[in-house]
Amino acid sequence: MVACSPMATPKIVTVGGGTGHYTLLTGLRDLSVRITAIVTMMDSGGSSGRLRDEYGLLPPGDFTRCLVALSEHPEALKELLGHRFRSGSLGGHTLRNLIFTAVQELTGSLPLTVERLHEIFSVKNRVLPVTMDHVDLVMHLENDRTIRGEASIDNLSDMLDAPVLSVYLDPEAQAYPAALDAIAEADLIILGPGDLYTSLVPNLLVKGVREAIAASRARAMFVCNLMTKPNETPGYTVEDFVGTIAMYLGEARLDAVLVNDVWPSEGLEEYASAGSEPVVTSPDKPLASDLLVPADLLFGGKLIRHDPRKLSAAIVSLARQRSWW
Structure with missing residues (x-):
């Protein structure tokens, strides 16, 4: 992997899904970089699930959320695009997902739908599905229990009754060629933040993705989650997250792991009561000092979440310090 020319506009590829991906893109949007967001399509x-079942579409939720994040539209219009209907036959649907459905019916072509939505949402950068194949995410636990479907995994009300052994796609999925091209041309690839097994790893299960990352000249960075999830990553440390990502990356290697190191003095009790705790490093299995990059990434307020501006600033600072661009 080599650094890009200091005269070139850096090309950043983000890989993920969910609100964490939205937060990352919101911070990167104002930088002088070229962004390609590669988005999981297993919701x-x-x-998303209702539209997938009723219309045979790929789930649009994560994809259209990223379009909104990178949109050049005024904030008022973004708010409208993100509006979720509360009742009636449209109850639960967002306007952005309905627009996706309408454009797909008009074009009859998913690649053309992707292109048209960039125009409608006024996106100068790119958002690409990781695959155009219809697949289910399957989680296999160490007690041989199998859970099918991203929603089934994500909506478990209690902790899993056994640790996660593996996750896989059924059937297998092929990567969207444009996504592989973006990875090949990237200077920096950012994975996360996002739910480990339902937003991040599914992208690496798509055939061709991890091979493209391994073959790319780009540096690879993982933005670690802030809090554990009781139904997915109970008790996970930074090292557990990194180890899981590294396992699914295969031959590809991470060059940096960005991790929050500033925590509020109060307000974590509510999270603890729900079985969620801060993701911190473990003294028993420390990461290499040149891999771990601690920073203040926390957004002010009651909710524990990444601050988009702090996150983008930390990424730029690291890239410049290490002469990645």
Whole structure:
């Protein structure tokens, strides 16, 4: 992997899904970089799941959320695009997902739909599905229990009754060629933040993705999650997250792991009561000092979440310090 020319506009590829991906893109949007967001397409719940089942579409939720994040539209229009209907036959659907459905019916072509939506949402950068194949995410636990569907995994109310052994796609999926091209041309690839097994790893399960990352000249960075999830990553440390990502990356290697190191003095009790705790490093299995990059990434307020501006600033600072661009 080599650094890009200091005279070139850096090309950043983000890989993920969910609100974490939205937060990352919101911060990167104002930088002088070229962004390609590669988005998981395995959502099976809520509005996305209903549209997938009723219309035979790929789930639009994560994809259209990223379009909104990178949109050049005024904030008022973004708010409208993100509006979720509360009742009636449209109850639960977002306007952005309904627009996706309408354009897909008009074009009859998913690649053309992707192109048209960039125009409608006024996106100068790119958002690409990781695959155009219809697949389900399957989780296999160490007690041989199998859970099918992203929504089933994500909506478990209690902790899993056994640790996660593996996740896989059924059937297998082929990567969208344009996504592989973007990875090949990237200077920096950012994975996360996002739900480990339902938003991040599914992208790496798509055939061709991890091979493209391994073959790319780009540097690879993982933005670690802030909090554990009781139904997915109970008790996970930074090292557990990194180890899981590294396992699914295969031959590809991470060059940096960005991790929050500033925590509020109060307000974590509510999270603890729900079985969620801060993701911190473990003294028993420390990461290499040149891999771990601690920074203040926390957004002010009651909710524990990444601050888009702090996150983008930390990424730029690291890239410049290490002469990645």
